[in-house]
Amino acid sequence: MKAASLPPRLKCILLLLPSCGQSSSFPFKLPPPPPPPPLLRLLVRSRPYSLTVTATATPTGSASESCNMLNTTEYHNATSNSSPSSITIIDEFTRFCYQRDLPRAMKALDSIQNRNVWAVPVTYSELLKCCLSRGAVHQARLVQKHLFSRGHQPETFLVNILLNMYVKFNLLDEAQALFDQMPHRNVVSWTTMIAAYTTAMLNDKALEFLILMLRDGIRPNMFTYSSVLRACQGLLNLRQLHSSIIKTGLDSDVFVRSALIDIYSKWGEPRNALHVFDEMVTGDSIVWNSIIGGFAQNTDGDEALNLFKRMKQAGFMADQATLTSVLRACTGLALLELGRQVHVHVIKFKQDLILNNALLDMYCKCGSLEDANSTFTRMLDKDVISWSTMITGLAQNGFSRAALELFESMKASGTKPSYITIVGVLFACSHAGLVEDGQYYFRSMKTCFGIDPGREHYGCMVDLLGRAGKLDEAVKLIHEMKDEPDAVTWRTLLGACRVHRNTDLAIYSAKKILSLEPNNAGTYILLSNIYANSQRWEDVAEVRMAMRDRGVRKEPGCSWIEVNKQIHAFILGDNSHPQIVAISMKLKQLIWRLKELGYVPQTDFVLQDLEGEQKEDSLSYHSEKLAIVFGMMSLQKEGTIRIRKNLRICGDCHVFAKLVANIERRNIVIRDPIRYHHFSNEGCSCGDYW
DNA sequence: CTAGGGTTAG
Numbered sequence A: 001m002k003a004a005s006l007p008p009r010l011k012c013i014l015l016l017l018p019s020c021g022q023s024s025s026f027p028f029k030l031p032p033p034p035p036p037p038p039l040l041r042l043l044v045r046s047r048p049y050s051l052t053v054t055a056t057a058t059p060t061g062s063a064s065e066s067c068n069m070l071n072t073t074e075y076h077n078a079t080s081n082s083s084p085s086s087i088t089i090i091d092e093f094t095r096f097c098y099q100r101d102l103p104r105a106m107k108a109l110d111s112i113q114n115r116n117v118w119a120v121p122v123t124y125s126e127l128l129k130c131c132l133s134r135g136a137v138h139q140a141r142l143v144q145k146h147l148f149s150r151g152h153q154p155e156t157f158l159v160n161i162l163l164n165m166y167v168k169f170n171l172l173d174e175a176q177a178l179f180d181q182m183p184h185r186n187v188v189s190w191t192t193m194i195a196a197y198t199t200a201m202l203n204d205k206a207l208e209f210l211i212l213m214l215r216d217g218i219r220p221n222m223f224t225y226s227s228v229l230r231a232c233q234g235l236l237n238l239r240q241l242h243s244s245i246i247k248t249g250l251d252s253d254v255f256v257r258s259a260l261i262d263i264y265s266k267w268g269e270p271r272n273a274l275h276v277f278d279e280m281v282t283g284d285s286i287v288w289n290s291i292i293g294g295f296a297q298n299t300d301g302d303e304a305l306n307l308f309k310r311m312k313q314a315g316f317m318a319d320q321a322t323l324t325s326v327l328r329a330c331t332g333l334a335l336l337e338l339g340r341q342v343h344v345h346v347i348k349f350k351q352d353l354i355l356n357n358a359l360l361d362m363y364c365k366c367g368s369l370e371d372a373n374s375t376f377t378r379m380l381d382k383d384v385i386s387w388s389t390m391i392t393g394l395a396q397n398g399f400s401r402a403a404l405e406l407f408e409s410m411k412a413s414g415t416k417p418s419y420i421t422i423v424g425v426l427f428a429c430s431h432a433g434l435v436e437d438g439q440y441y442f443r444s445m446k447t448c449f450g451i452d453p454g455r456e457h458y459g460c461m462v463d464l465l466g467r468a469g470k471l472d473e474a475v476k477l478i479h480e481m482k483d484e485p486d487a488v489t490w491r492t493l494l495g496a497c498r499v500h501r502n503t504d505l506a507i508y509s510a511k512k513i514l515s516l517e518p519n520n521a522g523t524y525i526l527l528s529n530i531y532a533n534s535q536r537w538e539d540v541a542e543v544r545m546a547m548r549d550r551g552v553r554k555e556p557g558c559s560w561i562e563v564n565k566q567i568h569a570f571i572l573g574d575n576s577h578p579q580i581v582a583i584s585m586k587l588k589q590l591i592w593r594l595k596e597l598g599y600v601p602q603t604d605f606v607l608q609d610l611e612g613e614q615k616e617d618s619l620s621y622h623s624e625k626l627a628i629v630f631g632m633m634s635l636q637k638e639g640t641i642r643i644r645k646n647l648r649i650c651g652d653c654h655v656f657a658k659l660v661a662n663i664e665r666r667n668i669v670i671r672d673p674i675r676y677h678h679f680s681n682e683g684c685s686c687g688d689y690w
Numbered sequence B: 001c002t003a004g005g006g007t008t009a010g
Helices: A038-046 A048-056 A062-080 A086-098 A102-115 A121-134 A137-147 A156-168 A172-180 A187-199 A203-215 A222-231 A235-248 A254-266 A270-278 A285-297 A301-313 A320-333 A336-346 A353-365 A369-378 A384-396 A400-413 A419-432 A435-449 A455-467 A471-480 A487-499 A503-516 A521-533 A537-549 A580-596 A612-620 A623-634 A651-664
Strands: A558-563 A566-571 A641-645 A668-671 A676-680
Touching: A086 A102, A086 A121, A102 A121, A102 A137, A121 A137, A121 A156, A137 A156, A156 A172, A156 A187, A172 A187, A187 A203, A187 A222, A203 A222, A222 A235, A222 A254, A235 A254, A254 A270, A254 A285, A270 A285, A285 A301, A285 A320, A301 A320, A320 A336, A320 A353, A336 A353, A336 A558, A353 A369, A353 A384, A369 A384, A384 A400, A384 A419, A400 A419, A419 A435, A419 A455, A435 A455, A455 A471, A455 A487, A471 A487, A487 A503, A487 A521, A503 A521, A521 A537, A558 A623, A566 A623, A580 A623, A580 A651, A623 A641, A623 A651, A623 A668, A651 A668, A651 A676
Parallel strands: A641 A668
Antiparallel strands: A558 A566, A558 A641, A668 A676
């Protein structure tokens, strides 16, 4: 046994409950012996008996007389019977508790209980800690019974330990019952309950307890706030809590601060989180991780990477959590090269599951399935998330068959698929036009895996049926949904309508989307294009008017490409790129070459009211075209050109990319907000459907 | 005796 686990003060004091009805408070006041040096502690442990007797034999104060007498009597009786004395039993009990010998300690507890004697409170706390670490609920309950036996009221801190234990064992009702019967509750008792309800995601309950606590006159401390913050129900709530934290000055606590940062981020206000962060005088790496994670999760990868830089400058080391967030930022920004650099650091942390999952996702989302695959293969531990990530990654990048095969391996491995896994599987089916497989998985998900189909599953099925041209069935399915169909669902149907040229249903879906998302410019433009295609100019004008009235602005198309650790952004109508002249020239030449091979620019995709030449010109400056040309100019001849863009790729750029990939014999990967396009000389992985 | 950071879909 380690010396460190010995009690700081080895007080093997015998506590005898006076049968004369005296109060249970122990009358002896022993000056705490100074903590012995490690070597001495070992000595002390080996001779606890003599220590005990000395201690109990030197009572102070007159009130102790009777106790002492009882004490002594008990001692003599015990010795004359040649059975172990109460002193010995308590001593043994104490020793077993500190040695974490649970079975023996429990046996000793039994004897103690029978003899109506008590050990000092700290001993019980040792025993309870032992129960906690072993998950010994039953034993803990016996300890509780003992502590409350014969009308005895245990110290509040002991009850707090018990409370915490029930909470950790997920026995909230039992914790609550114990809390209810406590005569005195301190901050710790309240905070334990609040933290319990927060963890159980019973946010109302947690907040209610905060109020009850305040009513009871107990002032929250930093522990309380850092727990209760996670339970807040919205920004209003959060601001109230924040201001009371400031009033009490507890905002200087790093725990409270990181909780504030997390919660502001969670409620979509990373700027406020940054404010809280920047006000901090001294922080630690966890607070850095909080703020970096906050931006990474709020799809502001740029700021996350900025902060990561600042973190390093401030001299903090990146750990697993930091790198996970950094990878997530790379994922969002499609920064494959930076992600690769992070990978080098990931290797330092041996097999961290979450970190590996983030790495895997980064490679998938950056379109490098080779790297994703090797990462996946090298992972020793895989959980549902690893499998789901890889399945979805394969499916999104156009490898549907491989995705479905991997799903079979997953089932064979014994990992239970989750809701999200099935989304990936159905996505794979819809992507590859595997109607029957998709319907099979959709129908059997409930019976095979106990997962109720949700919105996303219906969405995949709408896509599946829609692609196959079964628009009626798709609509029927939407009506069968338990949840209200959301904009994503209608957008899926709209996509199918465009491909199969069902104008009426397209207009119907577009209107549905607009009613759900009145500020999405893309939908207005889509609707206006549909009208334009069927020459309904009045309707086009009406849509334009509605857009103007509601102040909806179209986000300019933007494409990003990473070259030499730098990100080059091309924005429609922006000529600030230093090489823009050369790029434009090269693009013109390329278009010329393509035209000779039969390329006809598809002017339907121009959204402005332009005509002829002009129309074509504006089209040729779509940001992805510029990015492709820039990639050809600045990347190695063989290298894949990887582009990320903010809007869906238009049909003309799609044809363009396909042709370029073909004549230039190089792979082009374009990731738009929801689909991946891998262009090679065999065409596009999306199968020309998106 | 009570508290903080990271991963998969759309």
